[in-house]
Amino acid sequence: MKRIAIVGSIFLFFSGAWANQTRMNTLIAGDYIDDPVNISVFPQHIMIFQNYFYGDIFNNSHDYGMVFAPKSEYGGLAIWNSDQFCAGYGITLKRFDLGLYGSPIEDHTRLGIGIGRAYFDSRIDVSFIMNNGDSLDVENFHINVRLLKRKMDFVIIPRYTFSHNVEPASYTQHRAGLMLQKLILNEGFVFLAGEYLNSKGDVDSSCASFLGGIELPLSRVVTLRMGCKEVLNLDQGVTTADLLLEPGVGFRIREFNLDFHVNQGRLFNKDLTFVESFGLDLNFGKF
Numbered sequence: 001m002k003r004i005a006i007v008g009s010i011f012l013f014f015s016g017a018w019a020n021q022t023r024m025n026t027l028i029a030g031d032y033i034d035d036p037v038n039i040s041v042f043p044q045h046i047m048i049f050q051n052y053f054y055g056d057i058f059n060n061s062h063d064y065g066m067v068f069a070p071k072s073e074y075g076g077l078a079i080w081n082s083d084q085f086c087a088g089y090g091i092t093l094k095r096f097d098l099g100l101y102g103s104p105i106e107d108h109t110r111l112g113i114g115i116g117r118a119y120f121d122s123r124i125d126v127s128f129i130m131n132n133g134d135s136l137d138v139e140n141f142h143i144n145v146r147l148l149k150r151k152m153d154f155v156i157i158p159r160y161t162f163s164h165n166v167e168p169a170s171y172t173q174h175r176a177g178l179m180l181q182k183l184i185l186n187e188g189f190v191f192l193a194g195e196y197l198n199s200k201g202d203v204d205s206s207c208a209s210f211l212g213g214i215e216l217p218l219s220r221v222v223t224l225r226m227g228c229k230e231v232l233n234l235d236q237g238v239t240t241a242d243l244l245l246e247p248g249v250g251f252r253i254r255e256f257n258l259d260f261h262v263n264q265g266r267l268f269n270k271d272l273t274f275v276e277s278f279g280l281d282l283n284f285g286k287f
Helices: 002-015 021-027 036-040 043-047
Strands: 052-058 062-068 076-081 085-093 096-105 108-119 122-132 138-151 154-165 171-184 188-201 205-217 222-233 244-253 256-262 275-283
Touching: 021 036, 021 052, 021 222, 021 244, 021 256, 021 275, 036 043, 036 052, 036 062, 036 076, 036 085, 036 096, 043 076, 043 085, 043 096, 043 108, 043 122, 154 188, 171 205
Parallel strands: none
Antiparallel strands: 052 062, 052 275, 062 076, 076 085, 085 096, 096 108, 108 122, 122 138, 138 154, 154 171, 171 188, 188 205, 205 222, 222 244, 244 256, 256 275
C-alpha cells in the first residue's frame, strides 16, 4: 500500500492532476506524458491513476472513461470509450504493476497487456497491443517500451514502438523518440521532444517530428497550456509540413478540472467554433 502511494504521487507530480483527452490534444505530446487516457497504450497505469473519471465533448464525437479502485490490494477496474469501448483490470504484485484490457466488439477485437515497475526516481513500462479484424489474421500489433528518469527538476523520457500491420496494408514501422521535461512552479512543466518514424513495406516512408509545449499554472484555479509540432518529411529531400499550434486553458474547481481546447482558426474564420473540444475530469478518490 505504501509503495503504491509513493509511485502514484511520483507519476501525478510528473503529469499534473489534469486527466482528459482535451488536455492531451492540446499538448500534442502523446503518451510521453502520463494521463488516464493513455491506459489504452500502457494498461498497467490503471493502478497509477486510481479513482478518476473523465469525459470529453468534441465537434463530432465524445470520449469518456473511469478508473475505479476501492481497495488497492485487490486491483482496479477501468472502462473507457474512444474509437471503441474497452474494459481493463490492473493490479500491483511483487512491486510490478500489471494491466490488461479487451474490447470484444463484433468483428473487431482489441487486446492489450502491460507491465511496469518504478525504482525511486525512474520507471520502465512495456506493453503489447493487438487488433483483430474480420478474419483470423492480425490486422496490427504494437510493442511499446518507455523509460522515465527524473533528475532533480528534469524528467528524461526515451520511448520506442515497433508496429507490424497486416491489413489493410502490410508494413512494419519503427518509432523512436526522446523527450526532456522541466518541472516548473506548482505542477507545471515545459517540454521538448524529437521523434523519428520509419515504415517499410506497402507503406514506405520516413519522417522526423519535433514537439514542444508548456503547461503553466497561473494560480490554483487557472492553467494555460500550449503544444506545438512540426513534421519533416525525409523521403525526397527535407520538406516541412505546416507547424501545428494548439492553445488551451484549464480551470480547477475543488476536485473538478474543466479544460478547453481553443480553435485558433476562429481568429481567421468566424464560421468556425471558438472551442475545439471540452474536457471534464474528477479525482473522486479525494472525497
